[in-house]
Amino acid sequence: MTSPKPEDIVRDEKAQLDFSRSMSYGDYLHLDAILNAQQPLSPDHNEMLFIIQHQTSELWMKLMLHELHAAVRCVAQDELGSAFKMLARVSRIMEQLVHAWDVLATMTPPEYSAIRPYLANSSGFQSAQYRCIEFALGNKNAAMLKPHAHRSDLLAQVQAAYEAPSLYDEALRLLARRGLPVPASHTQRDWTRPYESSDAVEQAWLVAYRNPQQYWDLYQLGEELTDLEDAFRLWRFRHVTTVERVIGFKRGTGGTSGVGYLRKMLDVVLFPEIWKLRTDL
Ligand code: HEM
Numbered sequence: 180m181t182s183p184k185p186e187d188i189v190r191d192e193k194a195q196l197d198f199s200r201s202m203s204y205g206d207y208l209h210l211d212a213i214l215n216a217q218q219p220l221s222p223d224h225n226e227m228l229f230i231i232q233h234q235t236s237e238l239w240m241k242l243m244l245h246e247l248h249a250a251v252r253c254v255a256q257d258e259l260g261s262a263f264k265m266l267a268r269v270s271r272i273m274e275q276l277v278h279a280w281d282v283l284a285t286m287t288p289p290e291y292s293a294i295r296p297y298l299a300n301s302s303g304f305q306s307a308q309y310r311c312i313e314f315a316l317g318n319k320n321a322a323m324l325k326p327h328a329h330r331s332d333l334l335a336q337v338q339a340a341y342e343a344p345s346l347y348d349e350a351l352r353l354l355a356r357r358g359l360p361v362p363a364s365h366t367q368r369d370w371t372r373p374y375e376s377s378d379a380v381e382q383a384w385l386v387a388y389r390n391p392q393q394y395w396d397l398y399q400l401g402e403e404l405t406d407l408e409d410a411f412r413l414w415r416f417r418h419v420t421t422v423e424r425v426i427g428f429k430r431g432t433g434g435t436s437g438v439g440y441l442r443k444m445l446d447v448v449l450f451p452e453i454w455k456l457r458t459d460l
């Protein structure tokens with residue numbers, strides 16, 4: 180076998196080469212906007228990695244929110260087949276973001292120190308999309324709206340996520356519609372309140388987990404939620420570990436204690452009864 184000649188390939192394949200009158204790859208993907216959005220503030224080589232790491236994370240978060248919002252609607256409308264597909268995709272995206280830490284971890288402490296002064300008070304703490312994901316997954320906290328007060332467009336989005344029932348709230352309403360004994364305190368409540376774990380809710384999930392054949396879709400929903408929280412915990416863990424290896428115990432640019440704050444977030448449990456029931460099965 181000899182390699183094909185470069186000049187033969189395109190001619191033989193009859194590839195389209197003139198895009199003066201038709202939409203090209205870059206047109207469709209708006210690559211001019213995306214690829215001109217990397218504007219390093221420092222003279223440091225590694226800032227490009229830092230920027231692209233965050234921009235790609237924000238793009239994946241955009242898709243995650245798109246899928247999560249649709250999944251919440253599907254659960255509310257008893258369309259579980261579609262919801263499972265979307266939730267599985269959200270978990271795979273989260274896993275993708277877990278692996279993305281491997282790229283950022285190639286940045287050493289002195290490399291990051293060269294960039295950090297240029298970040299001023301900006302921080303991932305102010306990510307509107309991240310906060311919408313936390314709220315959609317039920318981790319509600321009014322204080323987290325404040326960093327968006329100066330941007331009415333973003334505030335409206337974060338506020339909507341804050342006020343809406345979370346994925347777990349809709350899952351519990353579904354259990355109740357299926358005749359499982361979820362108390363009214365958990366099917367009709369002020370959705371802005373942080374979720375409170377309940378023995379009665381655990382008992383409702385236990386009915387499905389003890390009779391998987393009869394409640395197959397609810398059992399599957401429970402396991403999809405477990406996958407999602409599992410992946411999210413891994414993301415939080417990789418974040419705090421990367422932060423410790425890069426800045427140690429310095430305070431965060433966002434004003435928090437840094438590693439101390441992120442470690443506290445490791446204790447957040449999104450779907451508490453789904454974890455508790457494993458001990459009681
Ligand atoms: C060298 C890399 C990084 C360092 C040193 C770092 C550091 C920190 C610190 C110290 C905080 C606490 C808030 C503060 O006071 O600033 C934080 C929060 C946060 N960071 Fe990072 N981070 C890094 C990379 C990333 C990446 C790649 C993402 C992906 C989008 C990210 C997303 C977030 C988010 C969403 C929060 C808020 C977490 C929460 O409120 O639970 N960070 N980060």
Ligand SMILES: N[C@@H](CC(=O)c1ccccc1NC=O)C(=O)O
Pocket residue numbers: 233295298301302303304426430431432433
């Ligand atoms: N909080 C980080 C700064 C930081 O990581 C950051 C800054 C601007 C844009 C994204 C960031 N990433 C995540 O927090 C720090 O304290 O060094």
